[in-house]
Amino acid sequence: MKVEVISIGDELLLGQTINTNAAWLGKQLSLIGSEVIRVNTISDTKDSILDSLNGVSKEASCVILTGGLGPTKDDITKQVLSEFFDSELVLHDLTLEKVTSFFKAREAQMLDVNTHQAYVPSSCIVLNNNYGTAPGMWFDKDDQVFISLPGVPYEMKGIFMDEIVHRIKDRFNLSSIYHKTLLTQGIGESFLAEKLVKWETNIRNKGFGLAYLPSPGIVKLRITSKNGIKDKDQINGFFKEIEERFPEAFFAYGELSLPEVTGNLLKKNKKTLGTVESCTSGMLANKITSAAGSSDYFMGSLLTYSNRLKTDLLRVSKNSIQKFGAVSEEVAIEMAKNGREILDVDYCISTTGIAGPGGATDTKPVGLVWVGLATKDQVITRKFNFGDNRERNMLRTALSSLNLLRYFILTENKN
Amino acid sequence: MKVEVISIGDELLLGQTINTNAAWLGKQLSLIGSEVIRVNTISDTKDSILDSLNGVSKEASCVILTGGLGPTKDDITKQVLSEFFDSELVLHDLTLEKVTSFFKAREAQMLDVNTHQAYVPSSCIVLNNNYGTAPGMWFDKDDQVFISLPGVPYEMKGIFMDEIVHRIKDRFNLSSIYHKTLLTQGIGESFLAEKLVKWETNIRNKGFGLAYLPSPGIVKLRITSKNGIKDKDQINGFFKEIEERFPEAFFAYGELSLPEVTGNLLKKNKKTLGTVESCTSGMLANKITSAAGSSDYFMGSLLTYSNRLKTDLLRVSKNSIQKFGAVSEEVAIEMAKNGREILDVDYCISTTGIAGPGGATDTKPVGLVWVGLATKDQVITRKFNFGDNRERNMLRTALSSLNLLRYFILTENKN
Numbered sequence: 001m002k003v004e005v006i007s008i009g010d011e012l013l014l015g016q017t018i019n020t021n022a023a024w025l026g027k028q029l030s031l032i033g034s035e036v037i038r039v040n041t042i043s044d045t046k047d048s049i050l051d052s053l054n055g056v057s058k059e060a061s062c063v064i065l066t067g068g069l070g071p072t073k074d075d076i077t078k079q080v081l082s083e084f085f086d087s088e089l090v091l092h093d094l095t096l097e098k099v100t101s102f103f104k105a106r107e108a109q110m111l112d113v114n115t116h117q118a119y120v121p122s123s124c125i126v127l128n129n130n131y132g133t134a135p136g137m138w139f140d141k142d143d144q145v146f147i148s149l150p151g152v153p154y155e156m157k158g159i160f161m162d163e164i165v166h167r168i169k170d171r172f173n174l175s176s177i178y179h180k181t182l183l184t185q186g187i188g189e190s191f192l193a194e195k196l197v198k199w200e201t202n203i204r205n206k207g208f209g210l211a212y213l214p215s216p217g218i219v220k221l222r223i224t225s226k227n228g229i230k231d232k233d234q235i236n237g238f239f240k241e242i243e244e245r246f247p248e249a250f251f252a253y254g255e256l257s258l259p260e261v262t263g264n265l266l267k268k269n270k271k272t273l274g275t276v277e278s279c280t281s282g283m284l285a286n287k288i289t290s291a292a293g294s295s296d297y298f299m300g301s302l303l304t305y306s307n308r309l310k311t312d313l314l315r316v317s318k319n320s321i322q323k324f325g326a327v328s329e330e331v332a333i334e335m336a337k338n339g340r341e342i343l344d345v346d347y348c349i350s351t352t353g354i355a356g357p358g359g360a361t362d363t364k365p366v367g368l369v370w371v372g373l374a375t376k377d378q379v380i381t382r383k384f385n386f387g388d389n390r391e392r393n394m395l396r397t398a399l400s401s402l403n404l405l406r407y408f409i410l411t412e413n414k415n
Numbered sequence: 416m417k418v419e420v421i422s423i424g425d426e427l428l429l430g431q432t433i434n435t436n437a438a439w440l441g442k443q444l445s446l447i448g449s450e451v452i453r454v455n456t457i458s459d460t461k462d463s464i465l466d467s468l469n470g471v472s473k474e475a476s477c478v479i480l481t482g483g484l485g486p487t488k489d490d491i492t493k494q495v496l497s498e499f500f501d502s503e504l505v506l507h508d509l510t511l512e513k514v515t516s517f518f519k520a521r522e523a524q525m526l527d528v529n530t531h532q533a534y535v536p537s538s539c540i541v542l543n544n545n546y547g548t549a550p551g552m553w554f555d556k557d558d559q560v561f562i563s564l565p566g567v568p569y570e571m572k573g574i575f576m577d578e579i580v581h582r583i584k585d586r587f588n589l590s591s592i593y594h595k596t597l598l599t600q601g602i603g604e605s606f607l608a609e610k611l612v613k614w615e616t617n618i619r620n621k622g623f624g625l626a627y628l629p630s631p632g633i634v635k636l637r638i639t640s641k642n643g644i645k646d647k648d649q650i651n652g653f654f655k656e657i658e659e660r661f662p663e664a665f666f667a668y669g670e671l672s673l674p675e676v677t678g679n680l681l682k683k684n685k686k687t688l689g690t691v692e693s694c695t696s697g698m699l700a701n702k703i704t705s706a707a708g709s710s711d712y713f714m715g716s717l718l719t720y721s722n723r724l725k726t727d728l729l730r731v732s733k734n735s736i737q738k739f740g741a742v743s744e745e746v747a748i749e750m751a752k753n754g755r756e757i758l759d760v761d762y763c764i765s766t767t768g769i770a771g772p773g774g775a776t777d778t779k780p781v782g783l784v785w786v787g788l789a790t791k792d793q794v795i796t797r798k799f800n801f802g803d804n805r806e807r808n809m810l811r812t813a814l815s816s817l818n819l820l821r822y823f824i825l826t827e828n829k830n
Contacts, residue, residue, distance in 0.1 A: 012437075012454070013441050013452065013454065014442065014445050014451070015437070015440065015442030016438075016441075017438070018433060018434070019437065022427075022430070023432070023433040023434065025430065026429050027429065027430030035428075036428040037428065037463075038457055038458075039428065039434075039454075039455075042452075042453055043452060043453075048452075213431050275718075277697075281700050282696070286696050286698045288696075289697075290806070292771075292805070295720060300717070300718045300719045300720040300721055300728070301717075303700050303715045303716035305700075305710060305713055305716075306715055308759075309758065313758075343728075344727070355704075356707075358707060
């Protein structure tokens with residue numbers, strides 16, 4: 001089942017807004033077994049919208065429009081759709097009720113333009129919007145379905161999940177798609193792909209879909225079956241092999257984040273965590289607290305960006321810094337160990353590295369990072385070289401050190 | 416002068432990659448006075464590319480294709496272009512030399528697929544790629560120009576800036592565009608727009624373009640003139656009014672970031688900075704160190720996420736936390752003051768708030784934030800309410816508190 005997306009809005013063409021809606025729709029539609037074949041991003045004028053509607057690919061059985069449903073001047077999409085479907089704008093009582101109570105709840109004055117939002121083309125099915133005032137619309141024309149949604153991301157996503165997914169599945173008989181995603185940290189996409197050539201061929205030969213979904217520090221592997229849940233065991237079997245071959249890299253299935261997975265392990269084992277950071281300068285602590293409820297196990301951090309604070313506050317010996325440099329295994333060890341005592345936590349992670357662009361020496365390039373993990377009995381260290389992008393260096397250091405902790409807790413509690 | 420962008424790549428349709436290239440091109444093209452009228456995002460198959468080339472808008476005098484120029488299977492764009500322009504692939508010696516030395520420098524083996532990158536359609540002008548191995552291409556057909564670029568963002572951007580901007584300006588006579596951007600922090604787009612109705616009308620009536628470019632915590636205002644640099648003084652005059660009406664919000668012109676502007680002030684005045692963070696949990700420190708060279712003035716931080724560390728490490732009195740709560744003006748003051756002493760810095764910023772989703776009470780909603788700024792003589796405080804998105808709360812707290820510091824240094828050194 002093929003879909004064309006029409007994204008409406010001058011702000012997208014001007015680059016003031018990045019078209020994340022289209023990417024989100026692409027992801028969601030591929031998860032239910034349909035496929036976006038084109039995204040047409042256009043201006044919010046009557047002519048552009050009509051042109052794009054008339055030029056829709058004949059292959060597409062479904063067309064999703066986003067944008068141009070606002071209360072003010074961009075209310076153009078609804079009028080063009082009304083014309084395109086030879087329909088008239090009529091008052092939709094339920095929507096008027098919702099808009100009215102929306103403004104009442106906020107003690108705000110309702111204007112004529114707001115009332116106007118309750119008018120919809122008579123030929124459409126109204127899709128309930130629980131997140132704002134502009135309703136979604138569903139049209140049938142010949143063999144194609146046209147769906148119109150507001151451009152505000154959380155409204156668009158809300159209507160799609162609440163009102164569209166089940167309708168599309170019913171209408172296009174997509175109920176048989178099953179997929180599962182495995183998450184890894186610390187292995188590059190191309191390295192993984194090279195190691196998995198045979199595994200991948202086997203999966204594809206058996207008729208399954210496989211996708212690599214990379215982002216800095218993280219690669220997701222998704223296997224898709226068109227036969228539905230009855231392939232579940234077979235997919236679990238494929239993934240079991242990855243779990244066994246890459247036990248340190250594999251950290252979860254589904255949509256969990258590494259901070260959430262690590263946080264759950266800390267909670268389960270009733271352990272506390274702190275960080276002492278130099279090169280990441282708070283990004284590690286910030287990642288840890290991206291998991292809601294992290295105050296249960298995360299106590300806090302010392303960010304010793306300057307060498308003075310490394311010695312004065314964190315009690316790293318001046319001698320070590322002089323002899324080995326601030327970016328060294330020795331200093332990473334002292335930082336983690338002392339940080340664990342000062343913060344009075346079960347685990348303490350230290351980071352020290354050259355984030356760039358400055359700071360490199362003959363023996364220490366930009367991207368060199370030492371990470372330490374202090375536990376009750378020992379300090380484990382890791383050396384990384386993450387290349388020359390400052391922000392990605394920080395991010396990959398944060399994720400790699402969190403994964404080191406995750407794997408340590410896991411194996412410690414197995415033995 | 417109107418442009419159509421064709422973005423090629425299944426990863427865009429599947430939502431694995433967000434189409435940031437198109438937004439970037441939209442921004443750059445509007446800066447030189449041209450206008451993107453459509454972005455067509457398509458699959459990397461021969462048929463899709465040919466269809467999109469044949470369906471290009473007649474209004475567009477320039478078509479920019481990105482993607483599909485890689486060394487492996489996605490090398491399809493070049494072949495389709497060759498066919499579309501009735502041309503043949505020929506070896507481009509200079510490109511071959513560059514590809515060869517690219518691999519030599521990395522001591523990597525060059526494969527046949529890499530050699531193939533040096534073949535280009537005979538009818539194109541080759542655009543030099545200083546950032547990778549796939550060259551850009553420029554074609555003239557009838558009254559339209561077609562430009563093909565690799566999809567890797569930094570290669571695409573590099574070729575565009577080095578090879579395309581001046582060619583487009585020459586070819587389409589765009590040399591007369593002049594623009595200037597003013598940056599503000601802490602005022603919402605709609606509030607600003609409402610306050611500036613008259614100012615805006617005046618500017619538009621005089622034939623200038625005006626754009627609001629909002630992102631969380633920051634709004635940029637851009638004025639554009641089609642008469643070139645001779646309108647410079649008049650534009651400076653328009654902006655002078657904003658500087659005077661919103662002195663706290665205005666922080667720079669051009670492309671500087673708030674951390675850079677604040678950092679430059681600290682450097683100039685030879686002052687040091689530290690932070691003590693609760694609700695931002697390192698995001699403020701991380702923002703500060705996003706400016707390269709920040710180690711000159713940024714010393715470090717205490718992230719006292721738990722109340723225990725607030726009292727034990729930062730010496731906030733237990734009594735204050737009990738009486739006023741950790742999220743209170745009193746605690747923000749103690750944090751900033753004690754942090755300034757412990758970190759031994761000239762300025763110390765404290766943050767304490769309810770980032771959400773949990774933690775709200777009857778009197779303290781999610782989004783409530785107290786910020787403190789400790790200086791030699793005093794602690795300045797600010798109260799904010801940033802609403803219910805956890806990450807945006809942290810980001811807006813970080814930017815607002817940095818701007819508080821910036822404005823303090825500025826006014827202190829004026830008096």
